[in-house]
Amino acid sequence: MDRQEKCAYFKNLLEQVEKEKGLSAKALLLEKTSFFQAAIQLFPFLQNVLSEETYSLKAFLATGQAEIVFSEQFEKEPFQSFCTYLDQLESFYHPIGGIIGYHYKVLSLMEEKEKSEDLDFLPPPYYDIREETEKVCDGVLHGIKSLEHIGELYVVGGAGDRLSLVDPVSGKPLPVAKLAFEGRTLLETLLRDIEAREYLFYKLFHRSITTPIVLMTSIEKNNDAEIKKMLEESNFLGRGESNFKRVLQPVVPLIATDGNWVVAKPSHIVTKPGGHGVVWKLLEDENAFEWLQGRKREGLIVRQINNPAAGQDYGLLALSGFSMKEEKSFGFNGCPQRHNAPEGMNVIKEKSGESFLTNLEYTEFKKHAAKNLDIEKFPANTNILFVRIDVIRQTLKQLPFPGMIINLKLEIPTLRKGEVVKLPAARLETTMQNMADVIPADKSVLLYNKRSKTISVAKKSLSSKNVIEDTPQGAFYDLLVERKALLEERLGFKVPEMPQKADFVEQGPSFLFSYNPALGPLYSVIEQKIQGGAFSDRAELDLEIADASIRNLTVDGSFLLEAKVATRKKNGFGEEALSDKVGRALFHNVTVFNKGIDREKTKDYWNKDITRQEVFQVILEGNSECVAQDVTIKGNMQIVVPDGVRVILYQEGDECKARFESLDKEGPLWNYSLEEQRIKLEYSNTL
Numbered sequence: 001m002d003r004q005e006k007c008a009y010f011k012n013l014l015e016q017v018e019k020e021k022g023l024s025a026k027a028l029l030l031e032k033t034s035f036f037q038a039a040i041q042l043f044p045f046l047q048n049v050l051s052e053e054t055y056s057l058k059a060f061l062a063t064g065q066a067e068i069v070f071s072e073q074f075e076k077e078p079f080q081s082f083c084t085y086l087d088q089l090e091s092f093y094h095p096i097g098g099i100i101g102y103h104y105k106v107l108s109l110m111e112e113k114e115k116s117e118d119l120d121f122l123p124p125p126y127y128d129i130r131e132e133t134e135k136v137c138d139g140v141l142h143g144i145k146s147l148e149h150i151g152e153l154y155v156v157g158g159a160g161d162r163l164s165l166v167d168p169v170s171g172k173p174l175p176v177a178k179l180a181f182e183g184r185t186l187l188e189t190l191l192r193d194i195e196a197r198e199y200l201f202y203k204l205f206h207r208s209i210t211t212p213i214v215l216m217t218s219i220e221k222n223n224d225a226e227i228k229k230m231l232e233e234s235n236f237l238g239r240g241e242s243n244f245k246r247v248l249q250p251v252v253p254l255i256a257t258d259g260n261w262v263v264a265k266p267s268h269i270v271t272k273p274g275g276h277g278v279v280w281k282l283l284e285d286e287n288a289f290e291w292l293q294g295r296k297r298e299g300l301i302v303r304q305i306n307n308p309a310a311g312q313d314y315g316l317l318a319l320s321g322f323s324m325k326e327e328k329s330f331g332f333n334g335c336p337q338r339h340n341a342p343e344g345m346n347v348i349k350e351k352s353g354e355s356f357l358t359n360l361e362y363t364e365f366k367k368h369a370a371k372n373l374d375i376e377k378f379p380a381n382t383n384i385l386f387v388r389i390d391v392i393r394q395t396l397k398q399l400p401f402p403g404m405i406i407n408l409k410l411e412i413p414t415l416r417k418g419e420v421v422k423l424p425a426a427r428l429e430t431t432m433q434n435m436a437d438v439i440p441a442d443k444s445v446l447l448y449n450k451r452s453k454t455i456s457v458a459k460k461s462l463s464s465k466n467v468i469e470d471t472p473q474g475a476f477y478d479l480l481v482e483r484k485a486l487l488e489e490r491l492g493f494k495v496p497e498m499p500q501k502a503d504f505v506e507q508g509p510s511f512l513f514s515y516n517p518a519l520g521p522l523y524s525v526i527e528q529k530i531q532g533g534a535f536s537d538r539a540e541l542d543l544e545i546a547d548a549s550i551r552n553l554t555v556d557g558s559f560l561l562e563a564k565v566a567t568r569k570k571n572g573f574g575e576e577a578l579s580d581k582v583g584r585a586l587f588h589n590v591t592v593f594n595k596g597i598d599r600e601k602t603k604d605y606w607n608k609d610i611t612r613q614e615v616f617q618v619i620l621e622g623n624s625e626c627v628a629q630d631v632t633i634k635g636n637m638q639i640v641v642p643d644g645v646r647v648i649l650y651q652e653g654d655e656c657k658a659r660f661e662s663l664d665k666e667g668p669l670w671n672y673s674l675e676e677q678r679i680k681l682e683y684s685n686t687l
Contacts, residue, residue, distance in 0.1 A: 003259040006064075007111050010104035013062065014097045027055050030062040039066035049079075056090035057083055059099040064260075068416075071266030078267045092250050092281070095400040106255045106428050109406045121368070122348040123377045124357050126334060126446040129318050132524065137677035140314040140522070143321025147201045148209050150320050151297040153283075154190055155276045155383075155432070156227060156305040157218030157249040162460035163472075175223035177305050178230065179458060181472055182479075182514060183608030186305050186458070187230060191237050193311030196517035199546060199567045199578055200525070203672040204679065208578040210243050212295045214288050218249040218273045238568045240575025247286045249273045254412060256423035262414040270412065270425075276304070276383075277402045277430025280392055289393055299324060302385040302432065308475060309456040310384050312482060313523045315449050322445055323386040329395075329443040330436045331386030332359075334379030335454040338469070343455075345378035346446050349437070357444035358436040363407050379448055381433055382455040386445075395438060403434025452482040465505040476606035477504050483513045487535075490527045494534040509605055511535045512597075518546035518567045528681040529670065540597055540610075545620070547584040547669045549683070557594035558615040561585055565622050580668040583620030583641075591632040592616045618647075623666065631656045 001009060013033065020026045030036055039061040040046055046066075050057065060066070069082075090098040096105060129136045160176035167174055177187040184192075194211050202208055217224035224246060231237075231244060251271035254262040262270040283289050292300070301320055303310055310316065315333055323331040334346045344361040359381040360368070406426035413420050436444050456478035459470050468474035480498060487493040496510035513535070520526040529548055535541070536556035543550075545563040553559075563583025568576040594614035601611040614636040618626050622643025631649050633656045641647045641660070648659045670681045 001259075003107060003257065004111060006259045007104065007107040010063070010100060010107065014100050014104050017100065018097065023055050027058050030058045033062045035064035035066075036061045038064075042067060043070055054083070054087055054090075056086040056099060059090060060086050063100060063103045065103075068260045069263055069267060069269055082267055082269075088250065089252065092278075092285070093401075095281075102252065102428060103255065105404060106406060106426060107259055109404065109428070110257065110259075110408070110426070118351070119368075120350040121360060121371065121373055121378075122350065124346050124348045124379070124441075124446050126346075126379060126448040127322060129315070129447050129449050132314075134677060136314075136318060139321040139325065140317045141321065141674070141677050142325045143314075143317030143319070144197070144201055144204065146299070146320055146324040147197060147211065148207075149296065149298045149324070151212045151214065151292045151295070151300050151389075152194055153214045153216070153279065153300050153302045154187070154305060155216050155279060155302070156187060157216050157220065157223050157273050158276075158305065160221070160306070160459070163458070164461045173221045175221045175226050176459075177223070177227055179306075179472065180607045181308055181458060182476070182606065185230065186308060187227065188234070188237065189308045190303055190305065190311070191239070193316070193517050193521065195237075195239075195567055196311070196519075196521040196546075197317060199518045200521065200672075200679075202578040203668075203670075204674065210239055210575060212243050212245070212292055212297060213239075214283065214292070214300075215244065215246045216249050216276070216279050216282065217246050219251060220273055224248055236575075238576035243575065245286075245288050245291055247279075247282050247288055249276075249282065250278060252427045254425045254427050256412065256414055256425040257408065258416075258423060260416075262412050262423075262425050264413075265415060270414070272427050274427060275403075275405075275429030276432045277404075277434060279432050280396055280402070280435055281400045284393060284396055289389055292389060298389060300385075300387050300389060302383070302387065304383050304457075306457045306459045307382070307384075307455055308458070309452070309479060309482070310382070310454060311517055311521060312453045313521060315447070315453055316384070317522075318449075319384065319386050319447055322447060323388070326445060328386070328445040329388045329391040330357075330439050331445045331447070332357075332433070332436075333382055333384035333447050333449060333454055335382060335449050335451040337376065337378070337380040338451065341380070341469070344381040344431075344433070345375065346381050347378055348441060355441040356437055356439065357441040357446060358439075359403070359431065359433040361403060361405055361431055361434075363405055379446065380451070380455070383433060384454065385433060387435070391439070391443075392435065395435060399435060399438050401428075401430045402437055403431030405429050405431065452478060452485070462505065466502045468501055468504060472606050473505055474501070477501060477509075480509055480511075480513070484511070486523055486526070487513060490523050491530050492532045496535060496537045496539075508538075508599065508602070510537060512540040512542070512605065514541075515543040516546055516563075516566050519543060519548065522679065525672075525679055525681065538597060538599065545583055545585055547580075547582055549586045549588070549669060551588040552590070553587055554591040557592060557596035558612050559592040560615060560617040561587075561626075562618070563620045565620075569623075581623040581666065582668075583622070583624055584669045585618065585620065585626045586628070586669065587626075588629045590628050590630075593632065593634050594636060623663070625663065628656075 093102045156177045158176050165174045179186050252274040254270045344359045347360045349356045408424045408426045411422040412425040456475040458472040458475040462471045499507045530550040533553035539555040540558040542560045546566045565582045569579035598611040598613045617638045619640045624641040625646040628649035631651045671684045
């Protein structure tokens with residue numbers, strides 16, 4: 001049979017199986033198929049195990065894949081593991097017909113790839129949140145107030161093949177979540193973002209909250225074990241083990257264009273994670289939705305691991321705020337498209353008189369080319385989502401696998417008749433954002449933000465120094481451009497011009513600025529803490545602190561300010577509470593002058609692998625303070641301030657000197673309050 005004939009055959013077989021009542025009757029039907037009988041004849045050992053094995057093995061044999069997958073030499077150990085895998089595959093894809101349904105669906109998508117559905121697409125309505133209007137501020141404030149009712153879902157199971165990420169010691173491949181970006185893993189970056197929002201809630205309402213987080217991991221590249229190890233080694237970043245739940249993304253067979261499964265070697269099929277759209281069914285199957293609702297969570301914010309840009313300013317708070325306030329079931333954060341970028345777009349999909357605000361995946365553009373869509377009019381879908389848990393649980397009954405697609409862009413080596421050949425192959429992928437395909441448009445919401453605040457992904461390694469889009473270097477560049485805008489437009493700093501993207505890798509950045517997101521994360525909060533200053537060319541400022549006041553700061557060289565306790569009081573193991581007993585710093589009218597970064601020895605700025613000739617560094621070890629006013633700090637200098645101690649920097653002639661003293665009073669540097677829809681900061685007079 002050719003592929004088209006196979007597609008028709010399996011469609012008919014699936015219909016027949018679904019008509020049968022009970023598993024025994026279904027199994028008996030499968031045993032009568034020609035593919036099943038051929039497998040028994042070719043591999044006699046199967047007759048000895050079939051009576052002991054489950055329905056899933058019989059379903060597999062009925063797909064005609066035994067000759068492709070098995071060898072004549074029967075090995076018990078891999079066969080048992082393979083049968084266990086088939087059980088899992090059959091169970092998970094039961095709503096579409098299990099193994100036979102999965103096989104048929106991939107073949108049917110291969111046949112229909114160029115056929116367009118009878119759909120109309122219109123540009124969607126959205127809330128423009130690019131400027132801080134009163135409506136936007138109101139939505140953000142509602143997002144802050146709703147934090148104790150929101151959980152978070154991080155899709156961290158991606159294979160990340162294009163990043164070529166390996167352990168430098170063992171050489172083993174690593175998951176995307178372990179990519180070191182700006183000195184910490186991408187997973188830690190996401191966790192710091194949520195802690196910053198929790199800290200903002202704490203400062204406003206004086207209650208410590210800890211958001212429950214679901215992580216969808218996978219077995220790909222030992223992803224689940226590596227993430228588990230990362231969390232354990234970091235003591236769960238003080239968030240407590242009980243506030244994390246991992247669910248394991250299923251891996252699915254690759255099927256080549258000849259209609260057969262891809263095989264690496266006998267009895268070893270090639271599998272990949274089954275797309276992030278499986279997450280909703282997975283959360284239901286693994287009781288993660290119940291776990292969240294048991295913690296009084298009504299909604300979920302969803303992020304992917306490879307986008308470190310999404311946590312800036314108020315984008316995520318606005319998404320949850322607008323969605324919760326207007327009782328929406330589904331929400332998207334969108335932004336302007338990047339020309340020719342491989343990303344989906346938000347659309348209004350009209351079908352049979354009904355409208356849905358949803359996503360059209362970029363792999364489907366060609367399929368709908370005849371509709372002459374003016375793509376520039378549609379916002380980019382960024383996979384930053386809000387979902388209302390109770391609605392999604394009900395919607396799952398109607399759409400367990402949203403946005404089923406295939407992508408045949410890669411040729412995969414596979415074993416065929418004893419020889420390795422390369423064939424285009426695909427797996428059944430699903431898209432989590434297309435759960436909105438069956439949610440009425442009036443129950444969904446789309447926010448439209450600046451692209452620089454919304455998305456810049458790190459999903460492939462650098463292959464050309466002139467093309468940095470979608471690489472870690474490109475994501476870092478985009479973050480620096482956004483931070484430059486923050487410094488100049490909101491904080492009143494003079495900052496050197498950035499090099500063009502094409503020159504960035506060779507030249508390096510013209511400045512470095514990074515900060516703990518708990519410093520805000522809202523720009524409107526940061527600008528009350530920091531005002532006025534200048535960066536010299538190649539200057540570096542790293543503010544790893546939340547409670548700080550900076551006025552008129554000039555940096556010519558490197559200045560690193562680190563609070564070891566920035567938001568959470570470190571009190572041993574387990575969950576640690578947000579606290580005011582953190583590191584605090586006041587720098588007014590200060591100039592930092594030193595040799596700074598060694599440009600010859602520093603190659604990778606994006607992962608903070610930086611060599612410095614000289615640096616001014618302040619380390620606040622706990623509930624400690626640093627005060628500097630009207631001073632110039634020259635050369636190499638490091639100050640470590642123990643817990644319970646204040647250091648005062650003062651000028652004596654040309655020298656900056658330090659005086660240490662015990663804290664005579666404690667408390668936060670800033671008091672937060674609400675003034676209509678805006679957050680106002682006032683000094684608490686503790687320094």
